Amino acid sequence: MTASFGPSVTRRLIIKGIGAVALVGLGHATLGPWPALAAANDKYPEDAFKQKNANEAIKALYGRDHEASDKVKLDAPEIAENGGVVPISVRTTLNDVTSISFVVSENPFALAASYKIPEGTVPAVANRLKMAKTSNVIALVEAGGKLYSATKEVKVTVGGCGG
Structure with a gap:
């Protein structure tokens, strides 16, 4: 058996x-x-993540304007064939970096990600963002009490045709 x-x-x-x-x-x-x-040690910026406009999201998160800086290096594709997964990264040579954030102007909610950077950490962040359509991606770096940025337009194609 x-x-x-x-x-x-x-x-x-x-x-x-x-x-x-x-x-x-x-x-x-x-x-x-x-x-x-x-x-x-900071409260979650819930109000900033609810903003539909890029400038309102930046104001809610940081409370001040930003200035473009060549010390903020934003790496993002010119054309994203899949808006559901857009690889981006930012790095900077600025000193005393306390936060890095990503804003996608044309998304339903503009603030895509925000990171607190602990002292002594290399100020570089990479992420994959979801983008609803072609839009400017703004990388924001808070350093030394000021707010710096880099902006790049990312074209999102429909159907992955690349055109």
Whole structure:
């Protein structure tokens, strides 16, 4: 007589596997974000992320105007064949950088991402943004109590034709 491993064994293994994954996920959820939350000393800029206009988002986040700077290097494609995943990065040679943010002028909500830069950290950030349509991408760098920027137009094609 041979041993038969029927559907009940398979279900049992699946349930055990789901339980193990949930346990690992729970451990990550309870242990993972605490150091990041403890390090954050500023309130989440909820109002800035709700703004539909780029200038209003910048004002809500920083409360002041920005000036273009050649020390802020924004790298973004000229043409994005997939607006759902647009790779961008920014780096700077400015000293005392405290934050870096990305604004997409024509998105339904202009502020796409904002990062606090801890002292001693290399001031460089890379991200993949979702863009609704062709738009200016503005990289904002707060350094030494001033706000600097670099802007680049990214053309989003429909259907990935590149034209």
